[in-house]
């Protein structure tokens with residue numbers, strides 16, 4: 001799933017590889033997928049996008065937002081975006097193909113679920129999940145500071161929650177999802193089950209620093225090793241706590257990494273470094 005390190009990485013690659021290209025043709029909804037969310041009829045995508053030039057891209061929380069001359073393209077969650085620099089094998093299944101005037105292509109295919117949206121600049125895309133991501137400071141910016149973080153955590157209803165729910169649900173921190181969460185908590189030495197109101201002031205500060213530094217490291221290294229970038233290559237940040245490391249020794253202490261189902265997803269942690 002795309003999270004902030006990956007949406008930022010992919011946006012940077014779009015800025016390097018796609019800016020200046022003009023959309024020549026578009027195929028949407030080619031492979032039926034129950035959980036590929038489109039905001040328009042498939043036939044409308046070509047009308048909105050064809051003839052548009054790519055101007056820029058950025059990561060907005062879990063979203064990759066692409067600005068074209070007269071429209072926007074937006075991708076999120078489990079969308080696999082790939083750039084195809086020349087005519088060649090395209091994915092067998094795809095939900096969006098954007099062909100450019102120089103013969104290159106951008107393809108988007110959905111894994112478990114994901115959204116592919118586009119709209120004209122003269123209209124609005126009224127999607128609350130996206131609007132929330134736009135309205136909050138990114139953890140990669142200075143606006144996301146310790147004062148802001150402590151304000152986010154202050155409400156009594158939030159204080160009662162386990163750390164997984166605090167950090168990775170309700171879009172409290174756009175772009176921080178269940179994937180990035182695991183290493184953030186491992187770096188801070190905190191268990192995902194632990195309730196926020198049991199943390200000392202110092203632990204809250206550690207948690208803040210880990211949110212900032214871990215997401216920054218993941219982004220600077222081109223995303224997490226468990227996800228792929230626009231060229232189909234895994235990210236350079238080696239994830240310590242994930243499905244691949246379950247049962248392996250913790251890098252810090254050697255204890256076996258544990259997996260548990262918790263709050264509608266898996267959590268991975270070191271029972272020794274991250275006691276409950």
Ligand SMILES: [Zn+2]
Nearest residue numbers: 250253270273
């Ligand atoms: Zn450990």
